[in-house]
Amino acid sequence: MANPFLSMNSIRKSFGNVKALEDAKFHLEKGEVHALLGVNGAGKSTLMKILSGVYEQDEGEILLDGKIVHLRSPKVAKEQGIYCVYQEVDTAIVPELSVAENIMLDTIATHNNLFISTSKLYKEASNALKQLQAENISVQQPAHKLTLAEKQLVLIARALVSSAKIIIFDEPTAPLSLHESAKLFSVIHQLKAQGVGCIFISHRLPEVFEISDRITVMRDGTLVDVFQTVDATAEDIIEAMLGTSLHQEQHTSNYPLGETLLDVKELSDGHKLNNLSFTVSEGEIVGIVGLVGAGKTELAKALFGLELLTSGSVKLSGKEVRAAHPKDAISAGMALIPEERRKEGLFVHESLQTNASFPNLRKFSNLLFMNKSAEKSFAKDIIKRLQIKTDNTETPLIHLSGGNQQKVVIGKWTSRDSILYLFDEPTKGVDIGAKADIFGLIRELAESGKGCLYFSSEIQEAIGISDRILVMYNGQIVKEFSRGDATQERILLYASGGKEE
């Protein structure tokens, strides 16, 4: 093949000691829709951030139309015609400005004239929308009135008026309805016909097969394979995404399960969660697995009283729980280990002791006054039991590693005798050694008869820890696997919206 329109060769990028990209490659033709796939952490977004000028590569070259380009900043990338439609469209939209001004934003920002003709602005903006067959959007209304899908179109139009040659779509369909996605695809077909190269990042395989011409799969910061979409099957892609030799030992301790502890029936929040039913028994670890945006965190928060339910029931030990605030969930016997540890789980500037006693201050006080020696001995107790690496209960948590911080988040609930633990991505940002400790802790909790819900997008880890796995896709539970049946391939297939024949 002749020189491709865009080629990124031997790209390397490290953040500190962590290698994000190692000899990564990517090629794109004019008028092609090229899907970029990989599991979390494969390096997709780093590569795209380099292409859009957000990061600069440590090594490697980027050629555009055969010429080497240095994309030092997003501005330079845009000048070269490279645009990105981010998943969070709101970060790129100025809500108070009109649709026209939003479409022309880059042009206005680089304009040399002090005065800007409004009529010209409106005309160019509506031309761009016409090209996208979106004339129904009025260019004069403020952008905050638009739906998410319409805002996305505004961003695409913004790329068009600046005669974009490459547009990166980062999970564009995640917030869209089926109908809106179909509309987006017809827009992408249009762009393609105009010779624009489109890079399409998505976790949803059916869409990838529908829209793309080629598929590049990345793993561990490097290119694994490039498929012609017509020749590829879902199984091929998933195998490439996962690699092969990934199987780790599953835990086999088969202690008897107790009675049903948590009974969730037909739970919906009228927004993301749609008719979920499942149970957790005493001593059971149930994994809830899904890709980013599947609704796992929403489910954890709904159970814990942070999101309102529109229908359904939650029973804990046979008693109906109507949690309107986390304090209701806590007094019913639940504990949440939240996903964003520093933001939601800890007071990082406070000591281990202060953090550990906080969920149960009554236990550590006489009448109103804090009993600091009781606090201290509890803190010492969890340091010992959870093998937290610190010798001082007064150390502010900010000085502890991620894994040790996570142990504090788990340990602080053990003073309450909670009966159901919700773990939301508990191994995120935790090193391997601490990970093993945390798995050990979860198993200990289960062995002592507690119920555990393990929310994760790390499929392999979920297989390793869970007695049973529920797969979520698009706010629903689409498949249940018992231990032994679950393989990474099968789970990923269901989590990406596929089905086994």
Place this chain on the structure above:
Amino acid sequence: MQAVGKKNKLKENGIQFLFKYGAIALLIIIILYFSSISEAFLTYANFTDILRSISIVTLLALGVTFTLVVGGFDLSVGSTMSLSTVVTASLMVWYEMPLWLVIILPILVGVLVGVLNSFLIVVLGIPDLLATLSMMYIVAGFHRTYTEGYSIYNNMPLTAGGTAPGQLSEAFLWIGQGRMLGLPVPVWIMLGMVLIAYVVLHHTRWGRVLYMTGGNAEAATLSGVNIRKVKFAAYVISGIFASMAGILFTARVGSGQIDAGAPMLMEAVAAVFVGYSVLGAGKPNAIGTFFGAAVIGILLNGLTILNLPYYAFDIIKGAVLVSALAVTYVYAKKRFTQTG
């Protein structure tokens, strides 16, 4: 490479030192300086004077401390104090009420302002600075309207004709002007309140909940704290402290001056921020606030001895506030970048 590292380390230690001991060092320098130029400065009489003069600001500042602890702010304390001052005086001078009502009613007024503040901030979600700024003007307007722009004093002529029937009683004036066990009564009240605030903030369950709400509202919620209630309580407490300051001011001056609290806001806020860093607390705290008020009080006292014109005092107060803020925020920035 190593030399650079050493230099950075030195700089870091310097900032750390300034943060922990800066306020105390400043206090010692001020005291040494003023006592070297004036014999009248380092005397028991002058120090009880200073303590009495800071008692009102300290009460005000304790209220601000509570709102800062929960991650809010209260700019309306000065106006609330003014309102409480004129209400207190009017209850005695205009309406001849008994002493216990003269104490209780102004405090209820303070509670009311606190409730309104929390309504704006917690229920409507208006940012604290803006909500309490608006409240500051509304309350100031109320207190001037209430007195028709006049201060309230014994035997004052009334707009309706005749003179006011009541008097500020001796028992009431004792609160502001009396002495007990060698110290002025306002000093005892101040020390008592500092002690109560200290115990509540640092040794009770409530204090823990207040600090955690301010430290990380999301994590506090996930631990089962109703942060709306906690913030509500903090603004009400702030209102109560402001109205106590007003009562004390009336008793001290012997009349209900209008706009009594307005100039005190700045001093109170400065006191809290100087107190932030006392002994490296790194957060608003009761002892620090008292200490901050003392630093400012001593500074102003010394400058009075030096015959600095009164109208220049705001420059000094402002400079103290800015320096305290600078130390606090530079340190905070360091603390965050250190750990990424």
